[in-house]
Amino acid sequence: MHSPFRHEYNSLIRKLESIFTLTDDERQALQNLPMQVAMLKDNQDIVREGDRPSRSCLILSGFACVYKMTIHGKRQIVSFVIAGDIPDLQSLHLKVLDNSVSTLSPCRVGFIPHEVLHDLCTRYPRLAAAFWRETLIDAAIFREWVMNVGQREGATRMAHLLCELLVRLKAMGLVEDHTCDLPITQSEFADALGFTTVHVNRVLKEMRAEGLIVIDGTRLTVPDWERLKQVGEFDPTYLHLENKQAAA
Amino acid sequence: MTFSLQPIRVATGFDEEGMMVLDEEQRLVAVLVRLSDENEVAPGQWYLEAGFGPLDGGSHPLFSNLDQAQDWIGQRLEKGR
Numbered sequence: 528m529h530s531p532f533r534h535e536y537n538s539l540i541r542k543l544e545s546i547f548t549l550t551d552d553e554r555q556a557l558q559n560l561p562m563q564v565a566m567l568k569d570n571q572d573i574v575r576e577g578d579r580p581s582r583s584c585l586i587l588s589g590f591a592c593v594y595k596m597t598i599h600g601k602r603q604i605v606s607f608v609i610a611g612d613i614p615d616l617q618s619l620h621l622k623v624l625d626n627s628v629s630t631l632s633p634c635r636v637g638f639i640p641h642e643v644l645h646d647l648c649t650r651y652p653r654l655a656a657a658f659w660r661e662t663l664i665d666a667a668i669f670r671e672w673v674m675n676v677g678q679r680e681g682a683t684r685m686a687h688l689l690c691e692l693l694v695r696l697k698a699m700g701l702v703e704d705h706t707c708d709l710p711i712t713q714s715e716f717a718d719a720l721g722f723t724t725v726h727v728n729r730v731l732k733e734m735r736a737e738g739l740i741v742i743d744g745t746r747l748t749v750p751d752w753e754r755l756k757q758v759g760e761f762d763p764t765y766l767h768l769e770n771k772q773a774a775a
Numbered sequence: 776m777t778f779s780l781q782p783i784r785v786a787t788g789f790d791e792e793g794m795m796v797l798d799e800e801q802r803l804v805a806v807l808v809r810l811s812d813e814n815e816v817a818p819g820q821w822y823l824e825a826g827f828g829p830l831d832g833g834s835h836p837l838f839s840n841l842d843q844a845q846d847w848i849g850q851r852l853e854k855g856r
Contacts, residue, residue: 601833713815713816723822723835724816724817725810725814725816725817725822725835725837727816728814728815728816729787729788729789732789732815733788
């Protein structure tokens with residue numbers, strides 16, 4: 528009964544271990560966390576702004592995003608969400624959600640009741656610290672995105688975002704030979720970067736022509752990591768990864 | 776409000792021609808670019824590359840032809856008076 532879920536629980540363990548050192552006991556407690564697992568289609572809201580959730584969602588596989596809408600219906604994606612992330616972890620303490628979370632690709636999502644998380648944090652105070660650290664890093668990522676959208680232009684803005692995604696995916700073991708699956712559409716990149724879709728298309732074309740990236744369907748390959756980092760003015764410090772190698 | 780169009784080459788980095796849109800006092804209010812036929816998003820469509828005054832802001836619509844673009848710009852300029 529438990530075994531098919533082991534692997535999925537590991538995405539949370541792997542994520543936390545990329546930013547925090549867990550003991551065997553803590554790992555075991557996470558392994559046994561009860562959650563309701565659901566398979567969601569692409570482009571489906573998981574939670575919406577204004578919701579008062581009684582559970583948080585752990586992304587087990589797939590890609591999602593955190594977003595907000597203007598009153599005129601324009602969407603700003605404020606972060607991309609990958610396996611191991613709990614994009615509404617803050618709802619454990621902030622009762623009303625001030626953002627929405629939507630799948631981008633089909634996702635497997637584990638819903639963990641807040642009472643379970645509260646209980647876990649009471650029994651394992653170090654795990655409470657790990658979750659706190661995770662939300663602090665989320666905030667650091669938001670700060671970097673404000674910087675990126677506000678002050679970097681064109682290919683630099685795009686390259687910075689791709690560098691971040693690659694480093695985060697690598698920490699989760701989802702990058703192989705500088706290649707990863709990245710099912711994010713040009714219009715989703717546009718909503719995240721504050722570009723128009725036409726502009727995203729031009730920037731990606733330019734980056735492909737310069738050999739910075741290779742795109743094959745949803746597969747992204749980065750032939751020269753150091754050059755992409757340089758173009759994106761990328762410094763991974765804000766991701767606060769424990770394993771420095773993942774950020775190299 | 777009447778406005779006029781003047782062909783202009785725009786350095787988008789691609790093989791794309793454009794139009795300057797001028798109001799009746801010969802002020803530049805917009806630059807339209809005809810996207811190349813190889814464009815992956817909207818091949819051959821007209822794109823509001825830049826807008827000024829009433830056409831300023833985050834809106835960069837695409838138009839399937841120049842007439843449609845002119846209608847939209849006309850309406851916007853009328854509203855902005």
